[in-house]
Amino acid sequence: MVIILAKVIVVYESKYGNTKLAAEKIIEGMNEVGGIEAVLSELKEVDLNKIANYDAILIGSPNHFGGPTRGIKKFIDKLGKLPLEGKMFAVFDTYIRGDFEKAMKKMEKRINEKVLGLKRLAPGLSIKAQGMKGPLVEGELPKCKEFGNKIATQIEI
Ligand SMILES: Cc1cc2nc3c(=O)[nH]c(=O)nc-3n(C[C@H](O)[C@H](O)[C@H](O)COP(=O)(O)O)c2cc1C
Secondary structure (H helix, E strand, O other): OOOOOEEEEEEEOOOOOHHHHHHHHHHHHHHHHOOEEEEEEEHHHOOHHHHHHOOEEEEEEEOEOOEOOHHHHHHHHHHOOOOOOOOEEEEEEEEOOOOOOHHHHHHHHHHHHHOOOOEEOOOOEEEEEOOOOOOEOOOHHHHHHHHHHHHHHHOOO
Protein backbone atom coordinates (compact mmCIF):
# COMPACT_ATOMS: atom_id res chain seq x y z
CA MET A 1 0.00 0.00 0.00
CA VAL A 2 1.28 3.46 -0.87
CA ILE A 3 0.43 6.19 1.59
CA ILE A 4 0.67 9.68 0.16
CA LEU A 5 1.41 12.31 2.77
CA ALA A 6 0.56 15.96 2.28
CA LYS A 7 3.76 18.00 2.49
CA VAL A 8 3.64 21.10 4.64
CA ILE A 9 6.39 23.64 5.32
CA VAL A 10 6.07 25.91 8.35
CA VAL A 11 8.17 29.04 7.84
CA TYR A 12 8.64 31.39 10.77
CA GLU A 13 10.68 34.26 12.15
CA SER A 14 11.28 34.44 15.88
CA LYS A 15 13.53 36.73 17.90
CA TYR A 16 12.73 35.39 21.39
CA GLY A 17 11.28 31.97 20.58
CA ASN A 18 7.56 32.71 21.00
CA THR A 19 6.65 32.26 17.36
CA LYS A 20 8.97 29.26 17.09
CA LEU A 21 7.18 27.58 19.99
CA ALA A 22 3.80 28.29 18.40
CA ALA A 23 5.08 26.74 15.14
CA GLU A 24 6.30 23.63 16.98
CA LYS A 25 2.95 23.18 18.70
CA ILE A 26 1.10 23.59 15.40
CA ILE A 27 3.24 20.79 13.97
CA GLU A 28 2.45 18.64 17.02
CA GLY A 29 -1.22 19.27 16.32
CA MET A 30 -0.83 18.25 12.68
CA ASN A 31 1.03 15.10 13.67
CA GLU A 32 -1.78 14.13 16.06
CA VAL A 33 -4.12 13.91 13.07
CA GLY A 34 -1.56 12.28 10.77
CA GLY A 35 -1.32 12.15 6.99
CA ILE A 36 1.07 15.11 7.01
CA GLU A 37 4.79 15.38 6.50
CA ALA A 38 5.65 18.67 8.18
CA VAL A 39 8.93 20.54 7.97
CA LEU A 40 9.82 23.44 10.26
CA SER A 41 12.04 26.10 8.76
CA GLU A 42 13.31 29.40 10.07
CA LEU A 43 12.87 32.09 7.42
CA LYS A 44 16.59 32.63 6.91
CA GLU A 45 17.07 28.95 6.08
CA VAL A 46 14.27 28.66 3.54
CA ASP A 47 15.25 27.55 0.05
CA LEU A 48 12.81 29.37 -2.22
CA ASN A 49 13.52 26.93 -5.03
CA LYS A 50 11.98 24.13 -2.97
CA ILE A 51 8.81 25.88 -1.82
CA ALA A 52 6.78 24.67 -4.79
CA ASN A 53 7.44 21.07 -3.69
CA TYR A 54 5.08 21.54 -0.74
CA ASP A 55 1.28 21.25 -0.83
CA ALA A 56 0.83 23.89 1.87
CA ILE A 57 2.85 26.74 3.32
CA LEU A 58 2.26 27.95 6.85
CA ILE A 59 3.80 31.29 7.76
CA GLY A 60 4.35 32.56 11.29
CA SER A 61 5.50 36.01 12.34
CA PRO A 62 5.78 37.97 15.57
CA ASN A 63 3.85 41.23 15.48
CA HIS A 64 6.40 43.96 14.89
CA PHE A 65 4.93 47.47 15.02
CA GLY A 66 1.43 46.31 14.18
CA GLY A 67 2.25 43.94 11.33
CA PRO A 68 4.45 41.02 10.28
CA THR A 69 8.23 41.42 10.25
CA ARG A 70 9.93 42.99 7.27
CA GLY A 71 11.48 39.61 6.45
CA ILE A 72 8.11 37.88 6.34
CA LYS A 73 6.65 40.63 4.15
CA LYS A 74 9.53 40.20 1.69
CA PHE A 75 9.09 36.43 1.79
CA ILE A 76 5.40 36.76 0.89
CA ASP A 77 6.32 39.04 -1.99
CA LYS A 78 8.81 36.45 -3.26
CA LEU A 79 6.15 33.72 -3.09
CA GLY A 80 4.23 35.78 -5.63
CA LYS A 81 6.88 34.94 -8.22
CA LEU A 82 6.69 31.17 -7.69
CA PRO A 83 4.37 28.66 -9.42
CA LEU A 84 2.06 28.06 -6.44
CA GLU A 85 -1.30 27.90 -8.22
CA GLY A 86 -3.61 25.51 -6.36
CA LYS A 87 -1.37 25.26 -3.28
CA MET A 88 -2.65 26.12 0.19
CA PHE A 89 -1.61 28.46 2.99
CA ALA A 90 -2.37 29.50 6.54
CA VAL A 91 -0.75 32.12 8.77
CA PHE A 92 -0.22 32.77 12.46
CA ASP A 93 1.23 35.52 14.62
CA THR A 94 2.31 36.18 18.18
CA TYR A 95 1.68 39.52 19.87
CA ILE A 96 1.49 41.33 23.19
CA ARG A 97 -0.94 43.95 24.51
CA GLY A 98 -4.00 44.56 22.33
CA ASP A 99 -2.67 43.69 18.92
CA PHE A 100 -4.70 40.49 18.55
CA GLU A 101 -4.83 39.26 14.92
CA LYS A 102 -3.25 42.40 13.45
CA ALA A 103 -0.12 40.82 11.94
CA MET A 104 -2.09 37.71 11.01
CA LYS A 105 -4.69 39.71 9.05
CA LYS A 106 -2.00 41.74 7.29
CA MET A 107 -0.25 38.55 6.20
CA GLU A 108 -3.51 37.13 4.81
CA LYS A 109 -4.19 40.38 2.95
CA ARG A 110 -0.70 40.52 1.50
CA ILE A 111 -0.89 36.89 0.36
CA ASN A 112 -4.27 37.50 -1.28
CA GLU A 113 -2.89 40.50 -3.10
CA LYS A 114 0.51 39.16 -4.11
CA VAL A 115 0.33 35.39 -4.33
CA LEU A 116 -2.41 34.61 -6.79
CA GLY A 117 -3.90 31.13 -6.75
CA LEU A 118 -2.84 30.28 -3.20
CA LYS A 119 -5.88 29.06 -1.25
CA ARG A 120 -6.45 29.68 2.46
CA LEU A 121 -6.68 26.44 4.42
CA ALA A 122 -8.12 27.96 7.57
CA PRO A 123 -8.54 31.41 9.13
CA GLY A 124 -5.29 32.57 10.72
CA LEU A 125 -4.28 32.15 14.34
CA SER A 126 -3.11 34.85 16.75
CA ILE A 127 -1.29 33.83 19.93
CA LYS A 128 -0.68 36.12 22.90
CA ALA A 129 2.63 36.38 24.75
CA GLN A 130 2.84 37.69 28.32
CA GLY A 131 5.64 40.06 27.43
CA MET A 132 8.06 40.84 24.64
CA LYS A 133 10.25 37.84 25.50
CA GLY A 134 7.38 35.54 26.39
CA PRO A 135 6.35 33.18 27.70
CA LEU A 136 3.14 32.61 25.77
CA VAL A 137 0.00 33.22 27.82
CA GLU A 138 -1.28 30.06 29.50
CA GLY A 139 -4.02 28.48 27.45
CA GLU A 140 -2.57 29.63 24.14
CA LEU A 141 -0.58 26.46 23.43
CA PRO A 142 -3.67 24.26 23.12
CA LYS A 143 -4.95 26.74 20.50
CA CYS A 144 -1.81 26.08 18.46
CA LYS A 145 -2.41 22.33 18.62
CA GLU A 146 -6.08 22.77 17.65
CA PHE A 147 -4.98 24.92 14.72
CA GLY A 148 -2.59 22.14 13.66
CA ASN A 149 -5.43 19.61 13.96
CA LYS A 150 -7.62 21.79 11.76
CA ILE A 151 -4.92 22.28 9.13
CA ALA A 152 -4.27 18.55 8.92
CA THR A 153 -7.98 17.85 8.57
CA GLN A 154 -8.63 20.53 5.94
CA ILE A 155 -5.69 19.81 3.71
CA GLU A 156 -6.52 18.08 0.44
CA ILE A 157 -4.03 16.73 -2.05
C1 LIG B 1 10.75 45.39 17.32
C2 LIG B 1 9.51 44.85 17.98
C3 LIG B 1 8.29 45.48 17.79
C4 LIG B 1 7.12 44.98 18.38
N1 LIG B 1 5.93 45.62 18.16
C5 LIG B 1 4.79 45.06 18.68
C6 LIG B 1 3.52 45.66 18.43
O1 LIG B 1 3.40 46.69 17.75
N2 LIG B 1 2.42 45.06 18.94
C7 LIG B 1 2.49 43.89 19.67
O2 LIG B 1 1.46 43.39 20.11
N3 LIG B 1 3.68 43.33 19.96
C8 LIG B 1 4.82 43.88 19.47
N4 LIG B 1 6.03 43.30 19.75
C9 LIG B 1 6.05 42.12 20.60
C10 LIG B 1 6.17 40.84 19.83
O3 LIG B 1 5.12 40.70 18.90
C11 LIG B 1 6.11 39.66 20.80
O4 LIG B 1 7.07 39.82 21.77
C12 LIG B 1 6.30 38.35 20.05
O5 LIG B 1 5.68 37.31 20.77
C13 LIG B 1 7.75 38.01 19.88
O6 LIG B 1 7.84 36.82 19.17
P1 LIG B 1 9.22 36.10 18.93
O7 LIG B 1 9.71 35.61 20.25
O8 LIG B 1 8.86 34.97 18.04
O9 LIG B 1 10.14 37.08 18.29
C14 LIG B 1 7.19 43.82 19.19
C15 LIG B 1 8.44 43.18 19.38
C16 LIG B 1 9.58 43.68 18.79
C17 LIG B 1 10.90 42.98 19.03
